[in-house]
Amino acid sequence: MNIGDRILLAHGSGGKLSHELVTGVMAPVFDNSILAEMHDGAFLNIKGVQLAFTTDSYVVKPRFFPGGDIGKLAVCGTVNDLAVSGAEPLYLSAGFVLEEGLALAELERIVASMGLAAAEAGVQIVTGDTKVVERGAIDGIYINTAGIGAVFPGVHISAGRVKPGQDVIVSGCLGDHAIAVMSERHGLTLPAPVVSDCAPLAGMVKDILKIAPQVPMLRDPTRGGLATALNEIALQTGMGILLEETAIPVRPEIKAVCDILGFDPLYLANEGKVIVLVEKQDTEKVLAAMKSHPYGLHSCVIGAVTARPAGQVGIKTAIGGTRMLDMLTGEQLPRIC
Template identity: 70%
Template sequence: MHDQEERILLGHGSGGRLSHDLIENIMVAAFANPALAELHDGARLGIGGTKLAFATDSYVVKPRFFPGGDIGKLAVCGTVNDLAMCGAAPLYLSAGFILEEGLPVDELRRIVASMSTMAQTAGVAIVTGDTKVVEKGAVDGIYINTAGIGALLPQADITAKRVKPDQVVIVSGYLGDHAIAVMGERHGLTLPQQIISDCAPLNKLIQTLLAAVPAVSMLRDPTRGGLATTLNEIAADAGVGILLDESAIPVRPEVQAVCELLGFDPLYLANEGKVVVFVEREYSKKVLTIMRQYPVSNAARIIGTVTAKPAGQVALRTTIGGLRLLDMLTGEQLPRIC
């Protein structure tokens, strides 16, 4: 009797453990090279005497338009932010479109206009691209791929290898806004007006921060899989533990209320305009001062510390004084969130 054939599940796109296993066992195994082995938000490359970052991402969010953004805004911000997390100044993007037969042209115009606005806001140029049209039903309206290149900042060395015990963990603002905004629009829920996607370019904030505080060791945007999954990846790569303080983690009361009603955990929800920063404690006040000068990060706060043990694990000190182990996301809370 033959074993049942293994197939791709929605959970393989969650950014959690299934995604991690898929990438490690199939993609990394097939394409093995030193740049890929870092498993950062993008690749850091040297070409002659020039140091660059290169990133790519695809966007299949459902619905295409949601409070605070749309698939076009998301596509530009997502790749700009991936480059920024590598310690690079984003410069140029490509844009690839897969369009479904029957997509309203006015919708495409709105999406492209949104991309143009975000590219101008981030200070990048969309310099090349591709468009394909497929039969009705082959895709859900429109899928977008963006790739980008940026110049690595000379003072930046952003890598999990620099994450050490006694460093602090800082998050730039409220968690879970994007996931709940998209979910509410998808299911026709009436949610408080305060719940809108946090989708935004972070590159100008990051460039200012790294110029002032080169000691920043690691940056990551907690997108699919949320904060908990992102920190698990960093803890594993760095060989350290991370201890979070639940009372310090920023979640809007409105988002928390929706999570409690529907059984979601905001620590595992996707964000599209947040950054997690690792830095020596002595620089934390300076980091917070800089971050709070920008609208995208004016709610920044310290949420935890790096510990020597247990290596590779993330724990949460709860508001009642207990400890809760935070593992990677398993399965899929909200598919097609970006």
């Protein structure tokens, strides 16, 4: 383990250092087989009922951004973690940490936004907590949500079921959330307006699982982006993943911003996208289901699972070469979610 003596911003990036912190510090102490699976959600069996359980804290800065706010994000992020666990999201908790002096009108706007997102996702916010810290102790508001979902019967999202030859589908264009938040934070005027993709994916995932309950793997490429999410899958499955760079959808305006500022869209956070691994014979029907959903209009196949190189992600570039894609190292954009 090599994580230094002090916490760095990159420990919260969702990338390599986050991974080392969890595997090096938390997992050995909390030692249990459920945590060891390292999925987006924990799989629980309580008296014969299969549940998924997950949590995320949201510290996005600024708290309002084009396409959403910290409240919408706090609901969608946790709903999506349940959805990609192959579960129907049912109940959320909401833990607020508020800064003394926060305008009540802002809190009301955020709470309203949580209510709307919860209604769309079909979840109920059933328990909560509010703490207030002194002025200056945080900047405004942090929200934690935890969620419980019921795993769909017959669905078994598992690293062990990922096999060579399966297609890798992504549900749309990458990087919108990160660039929307970043541009709002820094007051950038972009050539074209960029809106976060923040959305609850439970409906689209349910549609996918209805026609293809045998889907082996779902993942939402949030912090650390597509590249990090696929590296996690490769690491957990021991399979390789080979992407086609020209197939990966990125809006021209996002590409332009990335070119200017030196970001790689493959590492940018998304909050309304899902990665689906499918057997080739299921690809067409899953794609059709995704494309018929408002959040999946631009779904496409971007690569495939390979036997080798084991545990790694490669990408065939536009000019014909192949390079390896690592997990996010360091931190591109702190406090993106």
